Amino acid sequence: MPVLFLRNIMISVNWRNQIDKIRFLFNSKRESYFLFYDILGFFPHHIQYYEHALLHKSIAVRSQKTGRLINNERLEFLGDAILDAVVGDLVYSCFSHSHEGFLTNLRSKIVQRDSLNKLAVEIGLDKLIKCDLPSPTHNHSLCGNALEALIGAIYLDRGYSYCKWFFENRIINRYIDLEKLARKEVNFKSKLVEWSQKNKIEVSFELIEQFFDKHNNPMFQTEVLISGISCGYGVGYSKKESQQKASEMAIKKIRKNKEIDSLFFEK
Numbered sequence: 001m002p003v004l005f006l007r008n009i010m011i012s013v014n015w016r017n018q019i020d021k022i023r024f025l026f027n028s029k030r031e032s033y034f035l036f037y038d039i040l041g042f043f044p045h046h047i048q049y050y051e052h053a054l055l056h057k058s059i060a061v062r063s064q065k066t067g068r069l070i071n072n073e074r075l076e077f078l079g080d081a082i083l084d085a086v087v088g089d090l091v092y093s094c095f096s097h098s099h100e101g102f103l104t105n106l107r108s109k110i111v112q113r114d115s116l117n118k119l120a121v122e123i124g125l126d127k128l129i130k131c132d133l134p135s136p137t138h139n140h141s142l143c144g145n146a147l148e149a150l151i152g153a154i155y156l157d158r159g160y161s162y163c164k165w166f167f168e169n170r171i172i173n174r175y176i177d178l179e180k181l182a183r184k185e186v187n188f189k190s191k192l193v194e195w196s197q198k199n200k201i202e203v204s205f206e207l208i209e210q211f212f213d214k215h216n217n218p219m220f221q222t223e224v225l226i227s228g229i230s231c232g233y234g235v236g237y238s239k240k241e242s243q244q245k246a247s248e249m250a251i252k253k254i255r256k257n258k259e260i261d262s263l264f265f266e267k
Contacts, residue, residue, distance in 0.1 A: 039123050040154070041170050042162065049075070049153035054146055056131035072149035079152030086151070086164050087111055094178055106182050114241075116144030122175050125150065188247035192224070195254070202227055205243050222246045 036050050037043050044050050053075050055061070060071035087107045095103060109115065120126060120143035129146050154163045172178065189205075196203035202225075209221040222242035224232045231253050234245025 035128075039125070039150075039170070040166055042158070042166075044153075044157055046157045049157050050150065053079075053149035053153040054125070054129050056129060056133070056142065056146075058132040059130050072146060075149035075152035075156075076145045077152070078155060079148035079150065082155045082160070082163050083111055083148055083151050083167070085160075086167050089164060090168055090172065091178070095182070102182070106178070109181055109184065110176065113141050113144050116147050117141065119171055119175055120144055120147040123147075123170065187244070188251055189243050192247045192250055196226070205246065207239065207242075208233070224250045226250065 032047055032051070033043055036047065052070055053072050055071050057069075057071040057073060060069040062068070063070050084107070087110050088103070091103050091106050091110075095106070125146050126143050129142065131142065133142070151163055151167070154166055192203060195201075204225045206223045206225060207220060208223050211219050211221075213219050217237060219235060219237055220239050220242040221233065221235045222239065222245075223230055224234075224243070224246040232246040232249030234242040234247070234249065236242035236245055
């Protein structure tokens with residue numbers, strides 16, 4: 001996107017914020033408007049979109065006009081599509097000389113469920129989600145889904161340019177190092193299994209323990225064995241997460257050993 005266009009968007013956002021700040025001081029929902037302002041960096045115009053974005057299906061309400069149950073699933077569907085476009089737009093601009101495979105991989109790292117869950121917590125969405133669940137923070141995908149729904153709400157309320165401005169300025173610039181992320185290996189288990197198959201080395205995963213955290217959420221501890229030797233442990237809220245963390249530890253050990261490291265990177 002041209003620099004002049006980005007500058008015009010910034011001027012527009014700042015100008016609108018000053019006007020809206022005065023207008024919403026006298027609104028009956030001023031606390032909600034200013035709450036969303038702290039997250040978004042601009043004021044909502046149709047706050048019901050944002051309220052619906054934080055409404056989980058476990059506590060859906062019925063519309064007085066249509067009688068239809070209202071939750072954030074439709075906004076999540078819309079936000080998922082918009083987010084793919086926004087992130088694709090941003091990585092395309094930031095890595096102008098990179099090939100399609102690189103861009104696709106980087107976009108996937110940003111929009112994968114675990115990443116969105118963490119980003120949602122970073123901006124405080126986990127504290128605002130309305131649901132009838134014991135622990136929203138650790139519920140699989142709930143926070144990430146709410147972030148996608150929020151993107152859908154922004155799109156309906158203010159359009160694509162504000163979606164892009166929000167994700168670039170309030171998410172990427174604050175919480176994501178694109179250069180570092182581009183070099184990061186996300187699927188550690190896949191990499192480890194690929195290495196083991198290529199070098200004919202046996203790798204296995206053993207579930208060591210299953211227990212509950214203080215919120216009564218199930219947790220799993222996994223051990224990864226390479227040729228029968230313990231090389232890593234991982235703890236997570238799913239077997240998959242614990243295996244990924246165990247694999248990450250194993251890969252770090254492999255890379256510290258120069259002889260094994262050369263095998264790992266051999267093409």
